[in-house]
Amino acid sequence: xxxxxxxxxxxxxxxxxxxxxxxxxxxxxxxxxxxxxxxxxxxxxxxxxxxxxxxxxxxxxxxxxxxxxxxxxxxxxxxxxxxxxxxxxxxxxxxxxxxxxxxxxxxxxxxxxxxxxxxxxxxxxxxxxxxxxxxxxxxxxxxxxxxxxxxxxxxxxxxxxxxxxxxxxxxxxxxxxxxxxxxxxxxxxxxxxxxxxxxxx
Numbered sequence: 001x002x003x004x005x006x007x008x009x010x011x012x013x014x015x016x017x018x019x020x021x022x023x024x025x026x027x028x029x030x031x032x033x034x035x036x037x038x039x040x041x042x043x044x045x046x047x048x049x050x051x052x053x054x055x056x057x058x059x060x061x062x063x064x065x066x067x068x069x070x071x072x073x074x075x076x077x078x079x080x081x082x083x084x085x086x087x088x089x090x091x092x093x094x095x096x097x098x099x100x101x102x103x104x105x106x107x108x109x110x111x112x113x114x115x116x117x118x119x120x121x122x123x124x125x126x127x128x129x130x131x132x133x134x135x136x137x138x139x140x141x142x143x144x145x146x147x148x149x150x151x152x153x154x155x156x157x158x159x160x161x162x163x164x165x166x167x168x169x170x171x172x173x174x175x176x177x178x179x180x181x182x183x184x185x186x187x188x189x190x191x192x193x194x195x196x197x198x199x200x201x
Contacts, residue, residue: 003173003182005154005166012168014185017054018085021112024172025082025090026179029103032073032080032194038099039089041196047072050083050188053195057085060197069200072193076181084109089198091117097124106178108132108171118171120178132167149177 012019027035036043047053050072057070072083082090089095090107099105100121110116110132120128120140128146130138135155138144151157153173154166176182 002149002152002177004152005168005170005173008169008172008183009166010185011172011183015050015188018050018083019168021086021110023082023084023087023090023107023109024175024183025084025105025107026076026079026175026181027082027100027103027105028079028179030080032075032082035073035080035082035099036196036198039095039198041071041198042068044070044195044197046192047195048192049190050193053083053193054085056195057087061086067199068197070195070197072195074187074191074193076187079179079181081181081183081187083193086111087200088117089200091119091129093119093126093129096121097126100124104179106175108168108175110168110171116168116171118174132171133165135167146174146177150174153177 047056053072060070069084069087074081084090088109091109096105101124105121108118116132118130118132126140127142128138128140135150136157154170172183
């Protein structure tokens with residue numbers, strides 16, 4: 001059964017340090033090493049748990065190395081999970097579409113100002129892109145393919161504003177619908193992540 005945004009409400013409560021600004025990307029068809037090669041990443045030491053990843057990412061930013069950002073990766077089934085604290089590379093079309101050659105790419109991002117993006121690409125083709133807070137404005141080659149699913153998940157497609165904004169949790173649920181990969185607290189806490197830095201400017 002398709003999960004809804006409410007099933008991912010724990011993320012903002014349990015992981016506030018990353019929940020206010022992040023990008024989660026799932027890529028099928030590329031290993032972490034292959035993904036980093038396409039993104040021209042530079043290997044860094046592995047880190048245990050998302051809290052350590054967030055601390056290291058912000059420490060690098062505080063050092064003034066704003067041209068490179070720390071990313072964390074792990075393999076989940078047939079997919080590579082890429083996490084960027086306070087990052088947006090996974091939804092940057094001019095980087096994503098070339099990197100998605102021969103692969104499936106599902107990514108969602110939100111920044112500290114609540115500006116967000118959900119992106120789904122297949123083999124260099126942008127299938128769907130939209131801001132989770134404004135899901136009525138969609139583009140790509142299949143902008144309406146997931147409308148029924150999006151409504152079940154909890155994206156607000158009507159004119160009235162929702163009482164409770166579940167747009168960010170709903171993006172996690174939609175990514176799970178497309179990939180069958182569930183992001184869980186245990187995955188974030190217990191994983192030893194492969195880490196790298198990637199040029200962002």
